Amino acid sequence: MIQLCLVNWHLVWSRIADPNDVFFHALWATVYISVVAQVLGILLGLVAALMRMASFRPLRFLSGLYVLLFRGTPVLVQIMVVWLIIPGRVIDLGAFTLQQDVFAGILALGINEGAYMREIIRAGIDSIDKGQMEAGKSLGMRSGAIMRRIVLPQAARVIVPPLGNEFNNMMKTSSLVYIIGVYELFSDSEQIFSSSTNVAPFLAVAFWYLVLTSIWSVFQAVIERRLAVSEHGDELSLRERAVAVWTEGGGVARLGEWPFGTGGRWRGRS
Amino acid sequence: MTSSPGSFVLQATEVHKRFGRLHILKGVSLDVRPRETVCIIGTSGSGKTTFLRCINHLEKIDSGSIEVNGHPIGYRTKKDRLVEDSERNIARQRTEIGFVFQRFNLFPHKTALENVIEAPVHVRGVAKDQAIAEAETLLTRVGLADKRDVYPGKLSGGQQQRVAIARSLAMKPALMLFDEPTSALDPEVTGEVLDVMEELAHEGTTMIVVTHEMGFAKRAADRVVMMDEGVIIEEGPPEHFFESPTHERTKAFLSKIL
Numbered sequence: 001m002i003q004l005c006l007v008n009w010h011l012v013w014s015r016i017a018d019p020n021d022v023f024f025h026a027l028w029a030t031v032y033i034s035v036v037a038q039v040l041g042i043l044l045g046l047v048a049a050l051m052r053m054a055s056f057r058p059l060r061f062l063s064g065l066y067v068l069l070f071r072g073t074p075v076l077v078q079i080m081v082v083w084l085i086i087p088g089r090v091i092d093l094g095a096f097t098l099q100q101d102v103f104a105g106i107l108a109l110g111i112n113e114g115a116y117m118r119e120i121i122r123a124g125i126d127s128i129d130k131g132q133m134e135a136g137k138s139l140g141m142r143s144g145a146i147m148r149r150i151v152l153p154q155a156a157r158v159i160v161p162p163l164g165n166e167f168n169n170m171m172k173t174s175s176l177v178y179i180i181g182v183y184e185l186f187s188d189s190e191q192i193f194s195s196s197t198n199v200a201p202f203l204a205v206a207f208w209y210l211v212l213t214s215i216w217s218v219f220q221a222v223i224e225r226r227l228a229v230s231e232h233g234d235e236l237s238l239r240e241r242a243v244a245v246w247t248e249g250g251g252v253a254r255l256g257e258w259p260f261g262t263g264g265r266w267r268g269r270s
Numbered sequence: 271m272t273s274s275p276g277s278f279v280l281q282a283t284e285v286h287k288r289f290g291r292l293h294i295l296k297g298v299s300l301d302v303r304p305r306e307t308v309c310i311i312g313t314s315g316s317g318k319t320t321f322l323r324c325i326n327h328l329e330k331i332d333s334g335s336i337e338v339n340g341h342p343i344g345y346r347t348k349k350d351r352l353v354e355d356s357e358r359n360i361a362r363q364r365t366e367i368g369f370v371f372q373r374f375n376l377f378p379h380k381t382a383l384e385n386v387i388e389a390p391v392h393v394r395g396v397a398k399d400q401a402i403a404e405a406e407t408l409l410t411r412v413g414l415a416d417k418r419d420v421y422p423g424k425l426s427g428g429q430q431q432r433v434a435i436a437r438s439l440a441m442k443p444a445l446m447l448f449d450e451p452t453s454a455l456d457p458e459v460t461g462e463v464l465d466v467m468e469e470l471a472h473e474g475t476t477m478i479v480v481t482h483e484m485g486f487a488k489r490a491a492d493r494v495v496m497m498d499e500g501v502i503i504e505e506g507p508p509e510h511f512f513e514s515p516t517h518e519r520t521k522a523f524l525s526k527i528l
Contacts, residue, residue, distance in 0.1 A: 134328055135375035139389035139441060140365030142357055149392065153379050 008200040015192070015204035026188035027208065033106055033184060034171045040110025041170075042163070045117025050147070052122060063118065070115035075108070076176050082108035083180040105177030113170060120162045124155035157227050164220035168213050175209075185209065278337075279304050279445050279476045280325065285334035287320055294320045296500035297334065302445070305474040309487040309508075312497035313523060318480045319372075321497070322447050325478070326367040327360055338366055339444050365393060368438030368446040372454050374430040376422040382409060382433045383418040386440045394441065401440075408436040412466050428459030432466055439470075446470070446477040453482065484528055488512060496520045 015023070051063040070078065083104040091103040098106075128151050136146035175186035185208060189201035280302040287295035294317045302308050310318045323329040325336055327344035336343045343363050345352045355363075376385050386405035390396040396404075409415050412432035422430050431451055438446060448467065452460040464486045471477060471490040481487060487494050487508055494511040496504040496519070504517040512528075515521050 129375070131371060131373055131375035132377065134369075135371065135377070137328065137361070138326055138364055138367070138369035138371075139437070140361045140393045141389065142361045145392060149388070150377055154377075 006198070007203065008196065008198040011192075011196060011198060011200035012203045012207075015189075015201060016207055023188055026183055026185050027212075029102070029182065029184040030171065030174055030186075031212070033102065033109070033177065033182070034167065034174045037106045037109035037113060037174065038167050038170050040106065041113025041117045041166070042121075044111060044114025045119075045121050048114060048118035049121040049125060052118070053125070067115045067118055070112050075112045075173060076179065078112050079105060079108040079176055079180060082111070099182075101177070101180045101182045105174070105180060105182045109170065109174060109177070113166065116166060117163070120159055120166065121155070123162075124159035125151055127158045128154050160220075160224055160227055164216070164224070167220075168216055171212050171216065172209060278302060279306075279339060280478070281335075281337045281340075282321075282325070283335050285321065285324060285336060286332045287317070287324060287329060288332050294500055295324070295331075298497070298500070298502055299334075300495065300502065302476060302478060304476055306476055306492045307471040307490055308478045308493045308495055309491040310478065310480045310495045310497055311482065311484070311487065311523070316497040317500040318497045319449055322369075322449050322478065322480050325445075325447055326364050326369055328369070330354065338363065341366075343367075361393075365389075365441050366444045368441060368443035370431070370434050370438055370446070370448045370451050372450045374422070374427070374434045374454070376430050376434055376437070378422050381419050381421055382414060382425070382436075385422070385433055386437045389437070390440050405436070405440060408439055409433070411439075412436050413462070426459055427455045428462045431455065431463045435463075435466055435470075444476060446475055448477065448479040448481070450480050450482065482527065484512070484524075496523065498523075 019027075048063045048066055051059040054060055083101060086100060086104045086107070089100050091098045091100055125147075132150050132154065133146055136150045141149070174184065178184060178187035178190060181187075185205055189205040192201035278301045280300065282298060282300045285295050285298045286293075296317075298317070298321050300308070300321075310321070312318050320329055324331050325338070325343065330344065335345075341363060342355075344355055344360055346355050346359075347353075354360075376382075377388065380388065383402065383405050386408060387398070387401040390401040390404065391398055406415065406418065409418055412435055414429060414432055414436070417425060417429060417433070422433065425433065435451075451467065452463050455463065460483070464483060467477075467479065468486065468490045479486070479491075491508050493505060494508050495502055496511075496515075496517070498519045504511070504515060504520045511520075512524065515524060
């Protein structure tokens with residue numbers, strides 16, 4: 001309680017109400033590092049999930065090893081290792097260039113995320129009834145097409161809610177790349193802190209992370225709603241879903257029900 | 271021994287299938303001629319569903335052979351040994367064989383129409399306009415023209431099964447397989463599905479139906495086949511089969527079910 005008196009509230013307020021250009025760069029860095037790392041994580045997770053289902057043993061082994069290593073070690077350690085083994089100061093990606101530390105940060109976060117995404121995507125694929133696969137086969141479809149056109153679109157409904165949570169996590173976890181010198185939201189506050197030694201910049205940055213995750217929650221609700229609409233007609237209105245975001249985390253509760261029905265609990269509400 | 275093409279749609283010879291230590295099929299042989307409707311009946315566990323699933327290689331057989339239109343299904347001979355065929359070839363063979371599942375297995379994320387055009391467009395490469403026109407004809411044929419844009423979740427079981435039949439027919443298969451198509455349905459809607467199937471039978475669709483619907487077998491079948499403990503124990507035209515069965519197990523089964 002005593003500490004609260006020592007908070008430089010003026011500084012908190014100025015960081016919230018009157019952000020400067022440097023701050024916006026930092027905010028933007030957090031957003032794009034999170035987005036790119038998450039996309040990378042989804043792709044790696046998908047590849048690893050498909051590898052796990054392969055009939056060729058070594059692929060399954062590699063997929064398991066990947067999860068074992070990257071879920072079993074701290075992401076902070078992974079960030080340091082990746083940063084240290086990637087040479088150069090600027091990474092040329094053809095269409096554009098990235099600073100080495102940003103590149104290493106995105107890569108480490110993405111690889112780490114892929115290990116978690118593999119489990120989420122695997123669970124999504126496993127939740128689809130075997131009869132769907134057989135129906136595809138009986139129509140002469142090959143396994144790649146069945147996966148792409150039949151299984152994954154349905155699995156998406158199961159995958160998206162936890163994926164949304166993963167991205168929420170990613171935005172916050174991305175703050176760890178401050179350790180390798182990437183200038184993002186957290187490093188920005190850290191710098192203010194080192195000159196003021198007041199808790200104020202961290203309270204302000206907490207507020208900004210909250211803004212980011214709240215905006216994302218709304219996006220997530222919209223995406224989930226659109227996925228659900230393509231399944232059947234009667235759906236909660238956007239406003240009802242927005243309410244659900246605040247009251248129960250955006251329909252995550254629906255997760256367990258999907259494999260057993262086409263509509264889950266929204267179905268009766270026409 | 272090869273038969274002249276066209277003489278049989280299905281030739282199954284001495285098919286054996288084991289699940290681990292369970293010997294499910296113990297040498298099943300069945301030939302089906304074009305335009306013929308064959309109903310397979312028998313107690314549960316007699317192997318009739320397994321046999322049907324072997325015909326389009328949803329189950330691998332352990333020995334024997336299955337040929338559809340003269341092409342071996344799922345296997346080819348390589349140095350005098352049977353090896354499993356490539357996925358590509360198996361998929362191609364399956365386009366000739368329609369399969370209607372007990373639990374429909376419609377694609378829940380696609381409308382009735384999208385379910386029906388999926389395989390013609392993405393497997394056969396039919397132009398979408400043409401596939402849609404054909405699908406509409408098929409949906410009309412099963413009495414569901416007005417449901418073309420409805421998702422399966424909004425259809426009754428009987429309607430879903432009729433869409434599933436239309437979906438299989440859309441590939442214009444040489445042979446239609448029905449695996450207890452009405453067993454998962456409420457009694458009041460089995461009729462609408464059986465009517466569609468009966469019509470198909472009378473139009474000359476070559477089909478094999480695993481069923482417990484004896485009334486349907488009597489009306490629609492050209493031949494009724496009784497399976498018991500992994501073998502075919504009796505077969506014949508329905509009038510003979512139901513009036514004067516010879517095998518004791520058939521008599522016992524019929525007396526229980528009729």
